[in-house]
Amino acid sequence: MDKIERVNRPSREDAFHDKDNKITLPLAESLDANIKNINYLFKNCMDVVKREVDIGTLTPIRIYGVYIDGMVNRDIIENFFLSRIIDYKNLNEERIAVDKPKTKLIMDHFSATFDIKEVEKMDDMVNAVLSGDTAIFVDGESKGLVIATRGWPTRGVSAPETEAVVRGPRDGFVETIRFNTVLVRRRIRDTKLKVEMTTVGTRSRTDIAIMYMEDIVQESLVEEVRTRLKKYTIDGVFDSGYIEQLIEDSWKSPFPQTQATERPDKVASSLMEGKVAIVVDNSPFVIVVPTTLNSFYQASEDYYQRWQIMSFTRILRYIVSFLSFALPGVYLAILNFHPAMLPTSLAVSLAASRQGIALPSVLEIIIMETAFELLREAGIRLPGPVGHAIGVVGGIVIGQAAVDAKLISPMIVIIVAITAIATFAIPDYGLTAAYRLLRYIFIIICAMFGLYGFLIGLIWLLAHLSSLESFGTPFFAPYTAGDRNGYRDFRDTMIRFPIFLQNRRPRYAREHQKTRIRLSDSNSVTETPPGPDSAQTATDIKGEPKKGDE
Amino acid sequence: MYTHNANVSIRQAKILLILQMFNMSMLILPRIAGKIAGHDGYMLPIIGFAIGTLYIWAITSLLKRFPGEGLDTIAPKVLTKWIGLVIVGLYVIKLLVGAGFELRMFAEMVSQVLLPKTPLPVIILILLFAAQYLIKSGIEACGRMAEVVIYFVFAPLVLIFCLVIIKTDYKQLLPMFTARPQGMLVGAYYVSMTFMPLEFLLITGCLLNKPGKLKSVCLWAVGIISIVEVILIALTFTGVGMVTSTKQLWPVLTLMQSIQLPGSFVENQEIFMMCWWIMSIYMYISGAMYVASLTISRLVHFHRQNVTTLPLVPIVFFISMIPSSLAESYTYLVRFNGQIGIFFLFILPLILLILAKLRNLGGRVHD
Numbered sequence: 080m081d082k083i084e085r086v087n088r089p090s091r092e093d094a095f096h097d098k099d100n101k102i103t104l105p106l107a108e109s110l111d112a113n114i115k116n117i118n119y120l121f122k123n124c125m126d127v128v129k130r131e132v133d134i135g136t137l138t139p140i141r142i143y144g145v146y147i148d149g150m151v152n153r154d155i156i157e158n159f160f161l162s163r164i165i166d167y168k169n170l171n172e173e174r175i176a177v178d179k180p181k182t183k184l185i186m187d188h189f190s191a192t193f194d195i196k197e198v199e200k201m202d203d204m205v206n207a208v209l210s211g212d213t214a215i216f217v218d219g220e221s222k223g224l225v226i227a228t229r230g231w232p233t234r235g236v237s238a239p240e241t242e243a244v245v246r247g248p249r250d251g252f253v254e255t256i257r258f259n260t261v262l263v264r265r266r267i268r269d270t271k272l273k274v275e276m277t278t279v280g281t282r283s284r285t286d287i288a289i290m291y292m293e294d295i296v297q298e299s300l301v302e303e304v305r306t307r308l309k310k311y312t313i314d315g316v317f318d319s320g321y322i323e324q325l326i327e328d329s330w331k332s333p334f335p336q337t338q339a340t341e342r343p344d345k346v347a348s349s350l351m352e353g354k355v356a357i358v359v360d361n362s363p364f365v366i367v368v369p370t371t372l373n374s375f376y377q378a379s380e381d382y383y384q385r386w387q388i389m390s391f392t393r394i395l396r397y398i399v400s401f402l403s404f405a406l407p408g409v410y411l412a413i414l415n416f417h418p419a420m421l422p423t424s425l426a427v428s429l430a431a432s433r434q435g436i437a438l439p440s441v442l443e444i445i446i447m448e449t450a451f452e453l454l455r456e457a458g459i460r461l462p463g464p465v466g467h468a469i470g471v472v473g474g475i476v477i478g479q480a481a482v483d484a485k486l487i488s489p490m491i492v493i494i495v496a497i498t499a500i501a502t503f504a505i506p507d508y509g510l511t512a513a514y515r516l517l518r519y520i521f522i523i524i525c526a527m528f529g530l531y532g533f534l535i536g537l538i539w540l541l542a543h544l545s546s547l548e549s550f551g552t553p554f555f556a557p558y559t560a561g562d563r564n565g566y567r568d569f570r571d572t573m574i575r576f577p578i579f580l581q582n583r584r585p586r587y588a589r590e591h592q593k594t595r596i597r598l599s600d601s602n603s604v605t606e607t608p609p610g611p612d613s614a615q616t617a618t619d620i621k622g623e624p625k626k627g628d629e
Numbered sequence: 630m631y632t633h634n635a636n637v638s639i640r641q642a643k644i645l646l647i648l649q650m651f652n653m654s655m656l657i658l659p660r661i662a663g664k665i666a667g668h669d670g671y672m673l674p675i676i677g678f679a680i681g682t683l684y685i686w687a688i689t690s691l692l693k694r695f696p697g698e699g700l701d702t703i704a705p706k707v708l709t710k711w712i713g714l715v716i717v718g719l720y721v722i723k724l725l726v727g728a729g730f731e732l733r734m735f736a737e738m739v740s741q742v743l744l745p746k747t748p749l750p751v752i753i754l755i756l757l758f759a760a761q762y763l764i765k766s767g768i769e770a771c772g773r774m775a776e777v778v779i780y781f782v783f784a785p786l787v788l789i790f791c792l793v794i795i796k797t798d799y800k801q802l803l804p805m806f807t808a809r810p811q812g813m814l815v816g817a818y819y820v821s822m823t824f825m826p827l828e829f830l831l832i833t834g835c836l837l838n839k840p841g842k843l844k845s846v847c848l849w850a851v852g853i854i855s856i857v858e859v860i861l862i863a864l865t866f867t868g869v870g871m872v873t874s875t876k877q878l879w880p881v882l883t884l885m886q887s888i889q890l891p892g893s894f895v896e897n898q899e900i901f902m903m904c905w906w907i908m909s910i911y912m913y914i915s916g917a918m919y920v921a922s923l924t925i926s927r928l929v930h931f932h933r934q935n936v937t938t939l940p941l942v943p944i945v946f947f948i949s950m951i952p953s954s955l956a957e958s959y960t961y962l963v964r965f966n967g968q969i970g971i972f973f974l975f976i977l978p979l980i981l982l983i984l985a986k987l988r989n990l991g992g993r994v995h996d
Contacts, residue, residue: 416744417900528755531743534904538759538911545774546766559773562640 095120099312100281102202110141110218113201117145117216120205127208134164134189140181141218145204150211152230159191160213160226181217182224194227206284229257236262239341239363241508244380251341256286256360262343263290263358267350271295279308279322283315287322288358290346295353295584295592303550304355304368319359319366326357326368328548333516335509336549338370345379351595353588369550369587373557373572375507376400381575390574397573399501404514406498407444408521408533410490414440416529433488441526443487447495448518450477556586564593579609636838639846641772644779645916646850649826651782651857652913653734654966656879656906657959658820658858659865663875665816666808668801671866674858676817678851681824685847687978688827692834692843694982694991700831701927707984717928720831720973721921725941727825727970728917729948730962732756735910737955738879742903753949757918757942760911764919765935768836771915778908790860792888797867820858822966824851826913828973829920832927878959918945 095104095116104116114131121127126148133139146156179187182197198204204214204223211229236258239251252259260274275289287308291301307326316322319339327336340346341363346356349367357366376396381389418426436443454473458466474496481487498518505511517540524532547554557568564586570576571585582596598607637645662670695703700720705713736752744752763770808816827847834843865874865884874880885903918941926934952958985991 420900528747528751529744530900530904531739531747531752531907532755534907535755535759538908539762541774541777542759542763542766542770545763545777546770553773555773555777559776560638560641561776562638 100314102200102205104201106199106201106204106216106221106223108219108221110143110216113216113223114143116201117143117205121145132161132164134185140184142185143216143218144213145208145216146213146228147208147211150231151213151228153228155192155226155228155230156213160189163189163191180222181220182222185215185217185224190224190226192226196225197222198225199223206278209284210286233258242340242342242345242379242506244378244383247380247383248342248344250343252343252358252363252365254361254363256288256358259343259358259363259365260288260290263346263350263356266343266347267292272350275305277305277308279313280316281312281314283317285316286360287316288356290350290356290358292350292353295351295588296355297353297587297589300353300355300369300550300587304357308357316359317361319357319362319364322357322359323366326366328550329546332543332547333513334372334544334547334554335375335507335513336370336547336554338367338374338507339364339509340367341365342379348379348382352585353592369548369552370554371549371552371556372510372544372554375505375510376573377571377575378506382578386575386577393575394573396504396506399504400510400514403498403501403505403511404517404521405533405537406501407448407494407518408525408536409530410494411441411444411522412525412529412533415526429490432490435485436488438486440488440491441522443491444494444522445519447481447487447491448498448522451495451499452515552587577608580606582606635767635769636836637768637772637833638838639842641776642837642843642846643849644775645772645912646826646846647853648775648778648782648909648912649829649916650823650850650854650913651909652823652826653731653738653910653962654823654825655858655861656738656881657734657963658823659862659869659874659880660877661819661963662816662862663866663871663880665812665819668804668866668871669806669808669813670816670871671802671859671863673813673816673820674855674862676813677820677823677858678855680817680821681827681851681855682848684821684824684827684974684978685844685851687975687982688830688834689844689847691978691982691985692830692840694985696840696992697835699833699835699924699927701924703981703985707981707988707990714928716977717924720828720977721924723969723973724828724917724921724924725945726948726965728914728921729945729951730958730965731910731917732914732945733949733952733958734962735907735914736949737958738882738903739907742882742900750946750950753946754942756907756911756914757946760915760918761938761942763915764922765938767935768833768919768923771912771919775912778912782906782909786857789885789888790864793864793868793884797864798870799867801866801871802863818971819963819967822970823854823858825966825970825974826916827851828970829916831973831978832920832924878955914945 095102097103102120104120107113107116110131114129117129121129127145128148129143129145131141131143133141144156186195186197198207198214199222204216204225207225208214211231213226213228215224215226217223233255234253236250236253238249242251250262252262264272264274269292271293273289273291273293277287277289278284279287289301289304289308304326308322311325313321313325323335323337323339324330329336337357338349346365346367350356354367354369357368359366376393381393413420414429418429421429433440438446450473454469457469457473460466461469478492482489482492502511502515505514521533521536524536526532528535544554545559553559557564557566557572561569564583567583568585570581579596583593584595659670662673666673691703692698695706701717703713704716707713708716732753733749735756736749739752740747740749763774830843830847834840837843837846861881865880868884868887869877869880873883877883882903918938922937922941923934925931925937931937952961
C-alpha cells in the first residue's frame with residue numbers, strides 16, 4: 080500500500096509547477112507581475128538576460144525581454160528588433176496609430192523577422208527562453224511574444240564516424256535537431272515529408288521530431304510511435320538511446336529493435352520505404368522504426384555500388400556475423416567433445432599446439448575474449464594515438480608473450496582474432512554488441528554440451544529472434560512472413576538485386592504506394608533493365624552512318 | 630495471452646506441419662518398412678499418403694463444420710460437456726505422452742551420437758526448456774521459427790540424398806511387388822503414423838489466417854513428407870541394404886555414417902547432419918507442448934494462456950524417463966503411436982463429425 084502511494088505522489092509538484100514540471104503560473108496582464116514571476120523562476124540564473132524597454136515616448140508601451148546569454152543569436156535581437164524600437168523613438172513615432180492589441184502592433188511594426196509568434200502561457204514563454212528563443216512580455220497584455228533567436232555554438236556537419244563509406248555522401252547527423260531534419264529534407268524535396276515536433280523530458284524538455292512520408296507510411300505506425308513516445312514521463316533525455324530503450328518492444332532482448340544511424344541518406348531511404356524516423360535533439364543518432372535483422376546488414380553503400388559486389392559483401396557479412404558469436408564455441412565443442420570430426424593430421428596438430436598449456440581450453444578462450452574486450456574498451460576511451468598503441472601492445476605484444484609463456488595456445492589467438500575481425504565487419508554497432516554478449520553464452524554452453532549445446536544455443540537464439548517484433552514487424556522479416564509482400568522483399572536481403580528490380584517498396588509501405596520504379600512513359604511497375612531499348616537497333620543508337628565514315 | 634497475435638499464415642502452417650512430421654519416426658522408418666514390406670518398403674509411403682488423406686478429410690471436415698473452434702469446444706458440444714471434457718483431457722495426455730516418448734528416443738540418439746557421457750535427464754531437460762522458451766511466445770513465433778529452421782533441416786538432407794545417390798546399389802529395391810497386400814496395408818498404416826502431427830490441428834486449425842485453406846495445407850505437407858519418406862526409405866535400402874536396415878535401430882543414422890566426403894575438411898560428418906535433425910525434433914516437441922498448453926489454458930479459461938507452458942516441462946520430462954532402456958523406449962514409441970495415435974487422428978474426428986451431423990450441430994446448419 081505504501082509503495083503504491085509513493086509511486087502516485089507527484090514528486091516535483093510545488094506552488095508553481097505541476098507534477099510534470101510544467102509551470103502553472105498564468106501569464107498576467109500586469110507586466111510587473113510577470114517580471115516578478117520571471118525573476119522568481121530565474122532566481123540565481125546569472126546567464127539569463129532580462130531588460131525592460133519602453134516602445135515610444137508619446138504613449139509608451141512597456142515591454143520586458145528575456146533570453147539566455149550564449150543560447151541566442153544576438154544579431155537577430157539587436158538588428159531585427161531593438162534597432163527598430165530605437166528608430167521608432169527617434170524618427171517616426173507619430174506615424175503609427177495604437178489601435179490594435181499591443182502584441183499585434185509589435186509583430187506588425189517592430190519585428191523584422193518572420194519567426195515571431197504570440198504565446199498565451201507562462202510555461203510556453205519560459206520554455207522558449209530555455210530553448211534559446213527570446214520572450215517579450217508586454218504590459219497590459221495577457222499574451223507574450225516569442226522571437227526565434229536560437230543560436231548556440233554547434234558542431235558542424237561532419238562525416239559519420241560509425242558508418243563510414245568508400246562511395247557515398249560524407250555528411251552525418253550532428254547534435255542539433257534542426258540541422259538533422261534539414262539534412263533529411265534536403266534529400267526529399269516533397270511536401271509529403273512531414274516533421275512533427277514534440278518534447279520529452281519534464282526537466283530536459285528535449286525536442287523530438289517524428290519524420291515520415293505522409294502518403295507512404297502506414298498511419299497506424301505513426302500513431303504507435305506517438306503513443307510510445309508519450310508512454311513514459313521522464314525527467315531528462317540526453318540522447319536518442321534513452322528514447323530507443325523506452326519505445327522498444329522487448330526490453331529483455333540484447334538485440335536492438337530500432338535502428339540508430341548517423342547517416343541522413345539512410346534515414347531518407349528508410350522514409351521512402353514507409354518507415355518512421357525519430358530525431359532527438361542533442362543526439363547525432365537518428366532512430367528508424369520498424370527495423371528487422373536484415374536491415375542491420377544493409378549498409379548505405381550497398382546501393383551505391385554494383386549489385387554483384389555488394390551482394391557478395393552482404394553474404395560475407397552474414398557469414399562473419401555467424402562466426403562472431405559461434406566460432407569460439409564451435410572450436411571448443413569440436414576440440415573437447417568431437418575431435419573425431421577433424422582430420423587426423425589437424426587433430427594431431429591441434430593437440431601438439433596445446434602441449435604444455437596448463438589452462439583448460441574454455442578458460443583460455445574466456446580469458447582471451449575478455450582481454451580483447453578490455454582492449455577495445457580502453458581503445459575507445461583513450462585519445463586516438465594512445466588508443467592505437469594500446470591495440471598494438473595488447474594485441475601483438477601481450478598475445479605473443481602469452482603464447483610464449485604457454486598460457487594460451489596459438490590456435491586460441493587465431494580464433495579470438497578472427498572473431499574480433501568478424502565482429503567489426505557487421506555494419507551496425509548495436510547488433511555487434513548483441514553478438515559479443517552471445518559469444519560468451521555460446522562458449523559456456525558449448526564447453527558444457529559440445530555441439531549439442533551449440534545446437535540448443537542456436538535453437539534458443541532462433542526462438543528468441545522469432546518471438547521478437549519491432550513495431551509490429553517480425554524481426555526475422557522478410558525471411559519469415561516474406562509471403563506478405565509477394566516475396567519481393569527478398570530482393571534486398573542476402574542478395575542485393577539490381578536497383579531496377581527493386582521496383583516495389585517493402586512491406587512497411589501502404590499498399591497503393593508500393594511502386595518505387597517505373598518506366599517514365601508508363602504507369603505500371605517495370606522490370607525492364609537499364610541500357611539501350613531492346614527494340615532499338617545499333618543504328619538508332621549510334622545514329623545514321625555519315626558519308627565518309629566508312 | 631501469448632506474447633503475440635495467435636495466428637499463422639498458410640506458408641507457415643505448411644512448413645510447421647512438414648517439420649513436425651519430420652521427427653524421430655523418420656530415423657526408424659526404413660526399419661519398420663523393411664520388416665513389414667521387405668524390398669517393397671519404399672512403396673509404403675505412397676499407400677500411407679492415401680491413408681493420410683483420410684485423416685485430413687476427417688479433421689478438416691470436422692473443423693469446417695465448426696469454424697473458429699477447436700476440439701476443446703467441439704467435443705463438449707457434440708458429446709455433452711463432461712464426456713467432451715474427458716476426451717479433451719485424454720487428448721492432452723496423449724500429446725504429452727507422445728512428446729515424452731519421442732523426446733526419450735531423441736535423447737537416446739543424442740547420447741549415442743553426440744554426448745555419450747552426459748546423463749539423459751540433462752539432455753532432455755535442456756531441450757524441454759528450449760521448447761518452453763519458444764512456445765511461451767505463441768504459435769506466431771513457432772511459425773516464424775519454422776520458416777527459418779526449414780533451411781537448416783532440409784539443406785543437409787538434400788546434400789545427403791545427393792551424396793548417397795552416387796553410390797547406391799539399386800538392386801536392393803528388387804525384386805518388386807513381392808510383399809503381401811495385407812502386409813503392405815499394415816505397413817502403410819504404420820508409415821501413416823508419421824502424419825501424427827495432423828492431430829495438432831484439432832486445436833490449432835482455427836489459428837490459420839485463412840482457415841478455408843486448411844485442407845490444401847495438410848495435403849501439401851503430407852504429400853511432401855510422403856515423397857521424402859519414399860526417397861529416404863529407398864536410399865537407406867540401397868545405401869545400407871534392406872536386410873541391414875531391418876536390423877539397425879536407426880538405419881538412417883547408419884546411412885549417414887556411411888557417407889564419405891572426398892577431400893572434406895570434416896570427418897564423421899554424420900554429427901553435423903544429425904545436429905540439424907535436432908531442430909526438426911525440436912519443432913515436434915514444441916508443437917505437442919504448445920497444443921497441450923493451449924488446450925489446458927482454454928479449458929480453464931486462463932487470460933494469460935502461456936502460463937501453462939512451464940508446468941508441462943516436468944510432466945513431459947517424467948514421461949520421457951519412464952522407459953528403462955533404449956529398446957523399451959523404441960517399443961513404447963512404436964506401440965503408442967500405432968495403437969493410440971489413430972484414435973485422435975481419425976476415429977475421434979470421424980465420430981464427432983457423424984454425431985454433429987446426426988445432431989444437426991455445427992456451422993453448416995446455421996448457414
